[in-house]
Amino acid sequence: MRWTASDFERLEPRLFRAFLAVVRTGSFSAAAADASLTQGAISQQIAKLEERLNTQLFVRAGNRVLTTMAGRLLAEHAQAYMDHTSRFLEELNEEFESMRGFVGYAMPESCIHAPHFGWLLERRKSHPDLVLGIELKPSAAVMADVLGGVVDFGFVNRAVEHPNVLAYPFCAEQYVLVAAATRPERMAPESLDALLSQPMIVYPGMLDCLNLWIARHFGEVDPISAVSLRVNGQFNDIRGALAMVTGDLGLTVLPLHVAAPSIEQQSIRVLASGRPIQATQQIWIVRLRDRRMPARVKRVIRWFLEMHTELQPVPEEFLT
The missing domain is CATH 3.40.190.10 (Periplasmic binding protein-like II)
Known part of the structure; x- marks a missing residue:
């Protein structure tokens, strides 16, 4: 006979569990124990499959049950269907639980x-x-x-250069050297020594920003540490450091998006050299590779x- 799509549409996937159990065990009684069904239920479900496909799926050989060619083809289809369904349900359940x-x-x-x-x-x-x-x-x-x-x-x-880490670019961040707007006479330092002579405000992560700013304006040098600075104030919060700059305690380097509102309000100003240099840095998302x-x-x-x-x-x- 010739099987068509309509033949498969008449199949009930619930019958596959019993069918695959017989294929695995080569026995109706063993399949019943494997599938947690009675032997009668196994026989009935196999009979339904054979009726709907109009073909024999198994033949008896003594105490064993052998799978026919049609049965082997159906077993491949049924196993693929069960595996695909299992993966789908896992992904579906994970998706519904994912945001909890x-x-x-x-x-x-x-x-x-x-x-x-x-x-x-x-x-x-x-x-x-x-x-x-x-x-x-x-x-x-x-x-x-x-x-x-x-x-x-x-x-x-x-x-990021680490074998155990995956990194992906997220956005670019620009850094600016800022001072209080009340000191218009303060100019951008023209050298690294001139910068290090200025009173500075330090906050967590400020040294990363500062060293990037230095590299862009004065060229690559050994990273500057806090002991090289003339620290005139420190705060464990970037907004607190910004307030110190506004109060004219010293200079600091900030991401532009943090400084922008205060620049617009004219409470601080950017100390820019005559050269149109932007100190920008890529921000990365990082995660463990494995x-x-x-x-x-x-x-x-x-x-x-x-x-x-x-x-x-x-x-x-x-x-x-």
Whole structure:
């Protein structure tokens, strides 16, 4: 006979479990135990399959049951169907459960003042069972948390070269040297020595920004540490450091998106040299290469990446 699509449409997938049990065991009685059914139920279900396909699926050979060619072909189809259904249900259940639970990530403090964080909170409103745990710390500490498995992923403002880490570009951040607007006579330093002679305000992560600014304006030099600075104030919060600059305690280097509102209000100003130089740095999303990510973590990362569609498509390995 010739089988058609309509023949398969008449098949009931619920019959496949009994059928595959007979194929595996070569016995109706063993199949009954394997499938947690009675031997009578096994026989009835096999008979239904044979009736609907109008072909014999098994032949008896003594105490054994042998699978016919038609039976072997059906077994391939039935097993593929069962495997596909199982994967589908796993993915479906994971998707429905994906937005329930904890997602932890770490980032430099400046990132929380960027518009991305507000956009994330808007997305999160549709998923009340999603719990966000966010750590604010300099890039080096973020990398340590990612490598230690403390967080699901992180944001860093430096290039990443580590065999155990996957990195993907997120956005660019620009840094500016700022001073109080009440001191219009203060000029941009023309040399590294002139910069180091100025009173400086320090905050967590400021040295990363400063060293990038120095590299862009004065060329590559050994990284500057806090002991090389004339520290006139320090604050463990970037907004506090901004307030110190506004109060004319000293200079600091800030991400432009953090300084922009105060620049517009004319409470601080950018100290720019005569050369049109922009100190910019790529921000990266980083994650452990071999860490399995729940669907909810993948979804949050996708939310971030969708904020910069010019970076698509995202390599699938980053989200597996």
